[in-house]
Amino acid sequence: MLQIDGIQVGYGRSVVLHGVSLDVPADGVAAVMGHNGAGKSTLLRAVIGLLRPRQGSVRLDGEDVTRLAPHERVARGMAYVPQGQQSFPHLTTAENLQLVADGRRGGREAMAEALDLFPALRGLMGRRAGLLSGGQRQQLAIARALITRPRLLLLDEPTEGIQPSVVAEIQQTVLALTARGGLSVLLVEQHVGFALRAAERYYVLESGRVTSTGAGGAGAEQAVRAALAV
């Protein structure tokens, strides 16, 4: 589905990712783990196109998308939930969702589906997103991404700031969506247990390099924790 090949990414003069390579299997989940500042978010930003790699390539289903603008990648089936509960603060919850559904075939149904996943949002449709609580905004962000009916979903710590019962739902949703087929996920998670359970493959990122990788599943937990504890 997604092949990342030796990308080097940075900000200004500083280099954050030093040749990272990674694959997301079709209809599967790849999880990226690592300490604060390891470069996980940077990796996702490069994949969606907010940052341009200086070297290396990003391929989606074999097509080289390294030079495409973010909206072109979205048009090719990528969706991205950034870290930090981002929203369009002055648009209402409804507008935040409508914005993405605009001009999209089946947008209306996709919106309804997303709302079914996060029923709490239904009561907040008229409230501006900037006034929502952190967790409400995060739910909105995930819903927004799902409306595009992506083939590849990039999730940056999607459960951060969300109440435990909803976390469990989100986790189940991700598992269900991938299980249904047609969706691959690149997941950045601190919740090692969940990440490994969902993931076919995990990658541990340290200082902008992949220091450890392997097949997912609960069995990998010891290895991952060891890698993270270095």
Add this chain to the structure above:
Amino acid sequence: MTDTTTDGLRVRDLRVVFDGFAAVDGVDLTVPSGDIRFLIGPNGAGKTTLVDAVTGLVRASGSASFAGRELLGRPVHRIARMGIGRTFQTATVFEELSVLQNLDIAAGAGRGPLTMLRRRSSVPENVAEALETIGLADRRDQPAGTLAHGQKQWLEIGMLLVQDVRLLLLDEPVAGMSHEERDATGELLGVVGRGRTIVVIEHDMDFMRAYARSVTVLHGGKVLSEGTVAQVQADPRVQAVYLGEATTDDRAGDGAAAGAAGAAAKEA
């Protein structure tokens, strides 16, 4: 650590209303000095708004006092000078300034004009201590904007330390932190908490279990439940609105992996 009630945070019938919607709807809360109180509750329960009200960011009715002094109605900076500090759900530090400068500014609200107009000739003792405590001593000259997410959050806590606040209000301090970092932060809370009053908003139940001394659960702007970790966890209403079926470790997801995760949590 002295007496309780008058020394700590005392909130009575606190109400915050936005355009007819009561985000905080008559909350009573007493956090004695020396306590580490966790504030939990569903998304949108009013936790952040409560802290906003106590720190002067939003207008509220009712009463909130610390060490016997009323807080409501005062401007933000005055409340801060009364020894009340907070962090934000998304870390905010002065990105252009170095770690040291960030701390030095935080330490300096009480400085007189003469000191302000002079150059910093040496690192103040409390700043140096805080640098050590938060583990950023070797990054003290680095612009804070280049720190990673978690480091920024520590820096914020460090800023509260040098401010010498008596009441710390931390809004999801470990969100986005890795396992180990969470533990380190928890330890930090223990260190910082000596002689201070701490209120932590969190959704990380492991973290709560490990470091909370007492817990208050908010729901729909009201206090739903209050007590020890065990009491609160056992409260069926809390399970219904907040914890869900997974009454144990959320970080491992559902019950299937709970055991493993619990073990992992202890191991770190």
Add this chain to the structure above:
Amino acid sequence: MTVILSQLFTGVSIGAVLLLIALGLALTFGQMNVINMAHGEFIMAGAYTTYVLQGVITDAGLSLLVALPVAFFVSGAMGVALEALLIRRLYARPLDTLLVTWGVSLMLQQLARDLFGAPNVQTRAPELLTGNVTVIDSDGGVDLVLANNRLFILALAVLAVAALTVLLRATPLGRRVRAVVQNRDLAAVSGIPTARVDRTTFFIGSGLAGVAGVALTLLGPIGPTMGTNVIIDAFLVVVAGGIGQLKGSVIVAFVLGVLQSTLEYTTTVSVARVLVFVAIVAFLQWRPQGLFTLRTRSLA
């Protein structure tokens, strides 16, 4: 009595002019956060467009009607060029857009001088618009007459506001425009072609300046410095109205118009100008973010 009514009409029509010149800014400044000091020169471009067209189409009425869409396009195109060449780089530095576009405005003024000469030029107004309507004929006393050109401008302003409101509130483009300003990166990753949205917004905002320029030819001279004369007032309208809030700008424009005309009548023009400024500062004491504000919970 007729004097009061005619002063009121004057105030409203000053307000309509203010509104027309500020409307484009309400979009580029109010929605996009771009402080475009060259907006005044886009107005000037609209005015010169009218002038040039009259050289081609001799019928004054027809040329005015043709000038409206043409000026919209000419100024809009200038806006797009400005956006693509400079402003695009400055979305993260809103205050710097002020400085850069001020430099651009200097150059455009000089360009107008070189193209059309330093002296002002003028257009012939269509017969219909030079007349007036007598509403109250108080024989012997002062009649209440409403100038046709002012009525035309008022109608134009109302039309423009209506069109823009619909565009912003009820179309996908409107949502996109607002989304891009509020969170550029998030808009991009939500599948919105941000560059195209920026350009479209800027085109419309600048195009409205062109329309305002056409309107101004009915009132005064066309010259290289005509933009500078109006730009500050236009910004004050948007500021006092509240950024991002069209209705604020509309109300403020008319209130300022009536205030200005009343003060001018009772004091002098200069004193009125100063008092209007004082009134705006005082108003901002009461409403620091303008008449209508949008709060968020972020600390930015």
Add this chain to the structure above:
Amino acid sequence: MTLTTDPSAPTSPTPPAAGTRPDRPSWRGWLATPSRSRTAAGFALGALLLFAVAPLALTDFRLSLLARYLCYAMVAVGIGLAWGRGGLLTLGQGVFFGLGGYAMAMHLKLADAGPGNLPDFMVLYGQMDELPLWWRPFANPVFALAATVLLPMAVAAVLGTLVFRRRVRGAYFAILSQALAAALAILLIGQQATTGGTNGLTDIQGFFGYDLDDPINQRMVYFIIAGCLLALLALVRQLMYSRYGELLVAVRDAEERVRFLGYDPANVKLVAYVVAAGMAGLAGALFVPAVGIISPALIGIVPSIGFVIGVAVGGRATLLGPVLGAIAVSWAQTSLSEEFPAAWTYFQGLLFVLVVAFLPGGLASLAGVVRRRSTRTSSGGTG
């Protein structure tokens, strides 16, 4: 237990480069405090240039132009503090320049007229037979001198208090300050009988007993201006690198956050704004004996933005950048407008566009780039 002893504390992840080469405009490098010896050397070199080289190398006329540029430079130093460090884009410094200038010119006109007499323009155009009340204190030299600085500061304090307390900032502040400049200019023009109207106050003959016609005295004025500029630089340098300077940057970058640390950001901004206003006032006051005129044309929007141009071109966040920028831009204006009067406008506009859009750190950042390239040469005098 502290985090440093925790093996997982992320002290290693960040690549070393990220710490020292942040992704910021390169003028960031100038934030670092220069060493005291470098500073001393810099001031010595500046003094040498201003007090020895320039007076020897320049004709009376060119030296008087330089005096004028140095006045603009003083305004620029203040803007550098308020805007570069404090983020307060003040487009109305002409107001304070004008207040200082008028205060000085009022005194000099009264002194020229002699005790009991009215300034010439009041009689000619105003048909006044008595000095207006608000002119009277300016007959006193001490009052007038104090007013040149204190009056602008007081106005800035009042306006700043109103504006900052209510958290009017960013573009709002910029536009308000610009409107203020327009308003004051209109006000002065409208009161011809007592302010000289559009003409302003002209034909100033003497300066505290010295005849300004005499080139020697003109030189003296130049030396006073140069001295004041150096003093202001020293003052601003102290402010910039003091704790207050750091706090100012903090307020610029995250005003609300500062509030939660117990500071009132309004006060922090107010200090910078008021100091900058005082500097502009002093500059305006010294401009009067140097050029012999103060008029509303020096107060309005165009001159006010003109001041900012110099600062932007030189480098807004640096100490010397604004000074050099102001001098360079005025010098370019003089010489280019002598050669190509029409093209000058294009050049001015283009310069501004290019610098602000593509070199936001100004020319000073070029120097920074050069310096970084030629790693530590022995030239010590630029700090």
Add this chain to the structure above:
Amino acid sequence: DDATAPGAGVSADTSGDTVKVGLLNSLSGTMAISEVTVRDSITLAIEEINAAGGVLGKQIEPISEDGASDWPTFAEKAEKLIQEDRVAAVFGCWTSASRKAVLPVFEENDSLLFYPVQYEGLEQSPNIFYTGATTNQQIVPALDYLKSQGTESLYLVGSDYVFPRTANNIIKAYAEANGMEILGEDYAPLGSTEFSTIVNKVKASQADAVFNTLNGDSNVAFFKEYTSAGLTAEAMPVLSVSIAEEEVGSIGAQYLAGQLTAWNYYQTTPGAANEAFVEAYRARYGADKPTSDPMEAAYTSVYLWKAMVEAAGSFDVTAVRDAADGITFEAPEGTVTVDGATQHVYKTARIGRIGADGVITEVWNSGEPIKPDPFLEGYDWASGLS
């Protein structure tokens, strides 16, 4: 340059076979509109003189500086022309403010300025020759004319600067002495284009006539508003003192038909000298370019200077000044004569009516050149003015 002696008097550099003169006009900024045409007519005169052999056998070398519509810049450029270029004389300035700004420079350096625009009077500097009208050559005759037409009440509208305000002071004094009523007085900032309120006030006053001292730019807006409000030249005529041919073109004759102006020169002023001037100007700058009073006064000023220099036999400032009294020139406006005492010029006053075709035709003139009286010392009613 280093030969510059301290103190007064940098003598002009006339050592070569050319003599330098300065042209000091706003070539940029708001005043460029008017001042560029003045610069052009000065240049025309210089070219004509050079073609005819120059002055005292020397070709005139003009050095043009841009005052940029900014008074301190005028002062700076004047100083530069005098001290660095060492010109023998400077021609230019338009606004009184710019003249006030350069006056001390010319006095300090004992150099000469030729100022070509009608102005408010009340000034007399040994270093300035005033070739435009002073008030008794324009405003006062205009008032006499209005009075003769039976005007009993006036409304005063002007731009907010020294000329209109001083002119209006004079008008008020005149009105009081002559039984006219002043029904209102309004000033608009220079460049102002919003006149609806002022026109409402004018209209409500129901005055017999309007005396207009607005500067060029604002006139367009004023007259458009005036017409829209239903006011006409028949009902309430406007007499303007700053609208010349150039402005008529840019305001639009449709708004001006029938209105009055007061000047010393119109493009239609009869006489061979004017025909030659208009033709030369068109040949040099384009057939559609009108000539106007300030342009004519500027053109004339160069010839007057030439005549003074030739009478003095020297470029020396003192000698030129001493030779000035009685110098005459057959100018496009008719014969002008320098009054040595005031350094102003005898000029003929004219009132013109603007036709529907935009051409201004003279309806009245003073018959003979009027002696300049910048301080209105010859008018009793003006005794309180200065």
